[in-house]
Amino acid sequence: MNTRLIAPIALSLVLASPAAAQLGPGPCEDACTLDQVADWALDNDRIAWDFVEAITTEVGPRQAGTEAEERARAWAVEWLEEQGFSNIAVEPFDMETWVPGESHRVEILSPFPQPMVVQPLGNSASTGDKGIEAEVVGFESVGALMAAPNGSLKGKIAYISHDMRPTQDGSGYGFAGPARWIGPGIAAGKGAVATVIKSVGTDFRRNPHTGGTSFPDRTTPIPAGALSLPDAANLERIFERADGKPVRMKLVLTPRMIGTTQSGNVVADITGSDPSLPPVLLACHLDSWWNAPGAFDDGAGCGIIAAAALNVAKAGQPLRTVRLLIAGAEEVGLWGSKAYAEAHADDPIAVGIESDFGADRIWRFESNFRDSNPDLHRQLAQSVARFGVADSGIVASGGADLNIAREQGSAIIDLQQDGTRYFDLHHTPDDTLDKIDPEQLRQNVAVWTQVVGILANTAGPLKRSE
């Protein structure tokens, strides 16, 4: 055991916050095996919960590029220090920053006047304080919008619907997502003065799902907002009951671009015993949308990767360094992922793994080296079967913050979480601590501990040339 590593962790039990002091006794009296540590984490881990509970309480929402995200970085550095990580650093980068503004209102003016609930999409333009009043024209899908003649939306507000259903693997997002990702840009190209979409989500709460949209290069951004799903359903009933009469809407959204500001990635290590070996990179993101404290997205992910790194060290100093990449500005365009990949293009990593899909249980193991290194793939998959995780032939492609792994062609693992209720909460004000099931969170930590521990103690290349 490496006392240099263990000492600060033990110290944190005395000096750190009350929450940290409750992290409790270790998994075994003396030297622990990795399996023992992972089993212990399943029932006892408190590190991941402590991270997400503390950041959602002490920081709250942390929109990329803003003062709140800067506070989150300072907070994360302090937390990582308390936990005993090494080489803690902020790696700053510049970004172009969008902020949501203060006014987010929508109402139907006729034929059935009533207020609704809306929030702006990332990169939305502003309507100005006085708002826009126009007829709203409904499209049942992005496909239907695409089929509308050019210029046919001149002076109109476009409403874009979709039909998203919950799925365990989150695949419904791929079908419904374009309504948000490209819908407003297409509507703008056809002359629309604004767009409202049915929130890309699967719940029925009056809390819109925001998220980034983008406009093609020569298209001037227009105001773009998401209605909550109950409001979208109501608007669709209004179209039906209006029976051909025009439906007029007033929309007020006042987001703005505030120019270049600074964001940053936070990195931290559990130092390995052989510095010549490329590290195991564990990624999550620090930023959230302004409308929620980001418990599922992605406070939980950062808690899980930090807990896994610390737990691995409980079984002895690993061979490889385990590095955390707590990325900045993910939500608004992967600024942190791109900056990290560029800054560390010449620093090889052994493998990249990301946690950014909530806090529900991991159900499937995927790697991108099942063919090139079948023994390692099998060893890893077998090691987590006892936590209810299935093996898979799907080739892992990694999460948003793993640009570096994709660009280096390194090994990648995806520990797929149950996404059935993820899109009930995704990018909504409802992404709060109470949504996290501590038992499922600990299952994540146990699986991550097991996988990261094996990877960090495997000397040879993980993904072999095929």
Next chain:
Amino acid sequence: MNTRLIAPIALSLVLASPAAAQLGPGPCEDACTLDQVADWALDNDRIAWDFVEAITTEVGPRQAGTEAEERARAWAVEWLEEQGFSNIAVEPFDMETWVPGESHRVEILSPFPQPMVVQPLGNSASTGDKGIEAEVVGFESVGALMAAPNGSLKGKIAYISHDMRPTQDGSGYGFAGPARWIGPGIAAGKGAVATVIKSVGTDFRRNPHTGGTSFPDRTTPIPAGALSLPDAANLERIFERADGKPVRMKLVLTPRMIGTTQSGNVVADITGSDPSLPPVLLACHLDSWWNAPGAFDDGAGCGIIAAAALNVAKAGQPLRTVRLLIAGAEEVGLWGSKAYAEAHADDPIAVGIESDFGADRIWRFESNFRDSNPDLHRQLAQSVARFGVADSGIVASGGADLNIAREQGSAIIDLQQDGTRYFDLHHTPDDTLDKIDPEQLRQNVAVWTQVVGILANTAGPLKRSE
């Protein structure tokens, strides 16, 4: 069968809205028994759904005393005409009207700055546009607040918590409700400049539960708001993590009293064959809070009573008139109930029944004549046992809109609905159509049809002198 009654109903199938036209074929080819109609309603009723779907779509929120509630009355009159009710009338009354204003914001200033979600309570004063900044002091209950020394809250914002759990009979409301009903008044009396409460509810969504509060006679109203339950939980964690450091809050709420405006009750009859007999009075309320279209509270209730009245007529003209009281301004102080009781003090009613507890299934039958008229009590209880309704020895006391029944000492029946999820939605923006389970809604209609049909065809006094 009375053709005068049936004709307009049949007519409505041709002339009325497309929704009404879908109400479908009747329960049987020729003369129907009441049991047949009730059984048919269990699987086939569309009237209640049509009402609540249409009012939430075509009217939306309808705050008492405002233009929106006036639109709702006009809408209700038209709907009742389409359904073939008789003696449809609006009975106007004056009221003192509170409106919520535009700005509802709260943020923690220190030690952990972040925005939260708040909505004003009915009768809240305004902070002014610039808001109030002050230290917030937490109380775990109204009892703890009461124990605070007089003057000890001078210049402070009081936060009042509680511990409400879901219950089938809604009894948790009685324990937690005082935090809202009297908490702000008590805090004001001790010098507080404002109050925020943990929403009186049982969900974990970022949607506050509003509702009326009141201030004692010689206490000047202060601004009073409800935090959503996740925000209240967060504030409590902030107190804990602040570790004695003052927690400062900025609160902006801009409600106002707008003076005397007009509200009104909407009444309508299914005329009985013996006008000398006192009518059966079915009550619900038309107004909702401004923040939701009032599907559970109380669009569903109005749909249920209207459907029951129309269904009873399908078994032939009843002996007694069945009268709907669709009350105005219930939420803000039972103005409609009081006005109706006063205006009709000399018009005896036979029995009062109200539906105002959502749209989930009825599970218990209660009357206030079990002792005085045990045969009728037993007949009614037995008649709805096949719909899964239990008998009860609890003495019915009637809902908020049945002041007239209490003042006249008439018979009262309570058809108790399952309230397990009622306080997830109560007075929140989430009280929308999608929350209604059509199957449970129809069970309500079936039970009501059965009970109202028996009552409307019982000639003698329902509640006998004891």
